[in-house]
Amino acid sequence: MTDTVLNSTRHPRRRGWTWLWVVPPVLLVALFAGASIGETHIPFSVIFQTLGNKLFDAGFPVDRIDMGIVWNYRISRAIVAACCGAALALSGVVLQALLRNALADPYLLGISAGASTGAVAVTVAGLGAGAVSLSTGAFCGATLAFVLVAALARAAGGGAGLHAAGVIILAGIAGSQLFNALTAFVLAKSANAEQARGIMFWLLGSLSGVRWEDVWLAVPAALLSIAVCLWHIRALDAFTFGADSAASLGISVRKVQILLIGIAALATAVMVSMVGSIGFVGLVIPHAMRFIVGTRHRVLVPASALAGAIFLIASDIISRVIIPGQVLPIGVITALVGAPAFALILLRGKVSR
Amino acid sequence: MILRTEKAGWATRSVPIVQDVDLEVRDGEMLGLIGPNGSGKSTLLRLLSGIRRPTSGQVLLNGEPLTGMPQRRIAQHIALVEQQSDTGDRITVRDAVELGRTPWLSALHPHSARDDTLVDKALADVDMQGFADRYWHTLSGGERQRVHIARALAQQPQVLLLDEPTNHLDIHHQLSILALVASLPVTSVVALHDLNQALECDRLAVMESGRLTCIGTPDAVLTPDRLRESFAVQGRFLTDPSDGSRILRLQRAL
Ligand SMILES: Nc1ncnc2c1ncn2[C@@H]1O[C@H](COP(=O)(O)OP(=O)(O)O)[C@@H](O)[C@H]1O
Ligand SMILES: [Mg+2]
Numbered sequence: 001m002t003d004t005v006l007n008s009t010r011h012p013r014r015r016g017w018t019w020l021w022v023v024p025p026v027l028l029v030a031l032f033a034g035a036s037i038g039e040t041h042i043p044f045s046v047i048f049q050t051l052g053n054k055l056f057d058a059g060f061p062v063d064r065i066d067m068g069i070v071w072n073y074r075i076s077r078a079i080v081a082a083c084c085g086a087a088l089a090l091s092g093v094v095l096q097a098l099l100r101n102a103l104a105d106p107y108l109l110g111i112s113a114g115a116s117t118g119a120v121a122v123t124v125a126g127l128g129a130g131a132v133s134l135s136t137g138a139f140c141g142a143t144l145a146f147v148l149v150a151a152l153a154r155a156a157g158g159g160a161g162l163h164a165a166g167v168i169i170l171a172g173i174a175g176s177q178l179f180n181a182l183t184a185f186v187l188a189k190s191a192n193a194e195q196a197r198g199i200m201f202w203l204l205g206s207l208s209g210v211r212w213e214d215v216w217l218a219v220p221a222a223l224l225s226i227a228v229c230l231w232h233i234r235a236l237d238a239f240t241f242g243a244d245s246a247a248s249l250g251i252s253v254r255k256v257q258i259l260l261i262g263i264a265a266l267a268t269a270v271m272v273s274m275v276g277s278i279g280f281v282g283l284v285i286p287h288a289m290r291f292i293v294g295t296r297h298r299v300l301v302p303a304s305a306l307a308g309a310i311f312l313i314a315s316d317i318i319s320r321v322i323i324p325g326q327v328l329p330i331g332v333i334t335a336l337v338g339a340p341a342f343a344l345i346l347l348r349g350k351v352s353r
Numbered sequence: 354m355i356l357r358t359e360k361a362g363w364a365t366r367s368v369p370i371v372q373d374v375d376l377e378v379r380d381g382e383m384l385g386l387i388g389p390n391g392s393g394k395s396t397l398l399r400l401l402s403g404i405r406r407p408t409s410g411q412v413l414l415n416g417e418p419l420t421g422m423p424q425r426r427i428a429q430h431i432a433l434v435e436q437q438s439d440t441g442d443r444i445t446v447r448d449a450v451e452l453g454r455t456p457w458l459s460a461l462h463p464h465s466a467r468d469d470t471l472v473d474k475a476l477a478d479v480d481m482q483g484f485a486d487r488y489w490h491t492l493s494g495g496e497r498q499r500v501h502i503a504r505a506l507a508q509q510p511q512v513l514l515l516d517e518p519t520n521h522l523d524i525h526h527q528l529s530i531l532a533l534v535a536s537l538p539v540t541s542v543v544a545l546h547d548l549n550q551a552l553e554c555d556r557l558a559v560m561e562s563g564r565l566t567c568i569g570t571p572d573a574v575l576t577p578d579r580l581r582e583s584f585a586v587q588g589r590f591l592t593d594p595s596d597g598s599r600i601l602r603l604q605r606a607l
């Protein structure tokens with residue numbers, strides 16, 4: 001069966017971009033499902049009416065509480081979940097392609113470790129004297145960690161080849177370890193049990209705190225990373241045989257690496273600072289999509305963005321309904337689904353690298 | 354004279370790997386690059402292809418220095434087949450050859466039917482038409498090498514740089530690849546190990562410890578003295594009685 005799938009996608013360019021029409025309806029259905037399913041089930045008709053009322057002042061008679069749940073919580077939450085999923089999956093695609101490493105994921109560059117340090121610096125150590133929010137602290141920490149990792153990689157790096165990719169990965173490991181140690185240090189020194197538990201939950205990822213303000217940050221970040229990746233599909237393909245080969249095919253390797261890795265890091269930092277470091281999306285979705293649609297980025301980029309969005313919306317729904325009356329961290333769900341899925345792909349021997 | 358170096362050199366951590374190379378590749382010729390292992394052939398080819406910037410001197414394409422020229426424009430003129438480059442991605446042979454069209458395509462000029470034709474032609478040139486839908490990881494070393502060459506041909510370069518292209522090939526395909534390169538209407542620089550194959554080139558350049566020590570016709574270059582000094586072998590020309598062509602018989606120098 002797999003072979004038929006791969007055969008039919010062998011020359012995706014022959015089919016042009018026309019298949020992209022599936023993206024909006026699928027995404028819309030997923031968003032509606034995200035708004036509908038939960039502790040209180042809300043029928044699609046109510047969601048339509050709520051949207052009508054809010055967007056066009058349609059004046060449908062809708063229960064105020066239902067309308068509040070749909071508009072204030074669920075829709076914004078589903079949109080942010082979709083944006084996070086798309087951005088994390090694309091960051092994974094970019095890093096795996098450019099660093100030529102199957103294990104590369106968005107947190108490789110120290111971003112999640114830096115975000116956690118920023119978060120504890122604000123919430124536990126009291127940096128910023130209450131004027132700085134947890135998200136801002138996490139974003140600053142993530143950015144700082146990435147800048148340090150990138151600077152270390154640059155100082156230690158040689159050329160643009162495989163060696164340079166290895167250096168980036170090692171610098172990322174060093175940076176992650178350092179920032180994880182800082183987080184542990186702050187937690188051990190001054191956190192009480194309650195704070196430590198709160199931070200642990202935040203680290204596993206949660207969409208509970210998401211509101212409309214977050215949407216206005218998540219949507220541009222996701223759209224930017226989708227647009228930049230689509231603009232660079234040919235460059236991403238050109239790295240198939242490594243950075244030197246990409247250079248001989250006319251790619252400005254340094255420029256492309258800085259731009260794409262920078263955008264991947266920025267989008268990841270935005271998402272992490274909003275919802276914590278949700279694992280497995282950035283690692284598993286790109287591999288799963290390569291398995292299904294092939295390795296050409298023309299198809300892989302849109303497919304991964306869409307699959308990442310749907311995967312996170314679905315995981316968020318599951319995290320809300322699986323234990324009645326309780327919301328699990330979404331990272332627990334993505335790992336519980338992602339790890340076996342990844343194992344399955346590996347066992348089938350079809351993993352792309 | 355389309356590709357030329359002026360005192361070109363490349364050093365890493367101030368260890369010179371290639372130094373003071375003055376080389377002029379003539380239009381339409383097939384220039385063989387020979388020399389012992391580690392003499393700097395691959396490094397020189399990287400300098401010529403523009404993927405390494407020289408740390409001293411310069412490389413000029415049609416009189417213009419490569420440094421400062423956009424990578425894309427270089428790739429529209431020069432294609433490089435590296436000694437070893439591999440991938441773990443599940444791509445087909447056709448996908449791999451299509452990569453050669455990269456420097457000619459952009460978001461506004463996507464892959465067209467003409468590109469398909471060029472890819473098909475490149476595959477036919479290296480005798481791999483039947484392999485278009487095969488996956489890369491199912492190919493033998495020699496087949497992969499031929500696909501790499503097809504990718505370089507799909508790039509439609511003026512200058513084709515090949516780093517030991519016959520390495521993994523069986524003898525039939527070694528000879529057909531060299532015959533193919535010789536017959537193509539492109540200028541080529543080919544690093545070679547087999548000195549008998551080097552005899553087929555228009556000119557030969559000898560690299561020794563990072564320096565270009567000699568350049569000229571095969572006859573002028575492959576003299577017994579030089580073979581002894583540069584390669585540590587004894588060489589004598591024998592004549593094939595059937596067609597009068599010459600063979601270089603090589604023995605370890607005593
Ligand atoms: N990036 C590098 N760093 C350090 N040494 C190098 C590098 N590239 C090549 N060398 C060294 O330079 C010499 C020439 O290498 P190369 O150009 O590959 O020779 P050839 O292709 O003639 O066998 C070798 O001794 C090799 O070890
Ligand atoms: Mg070599």
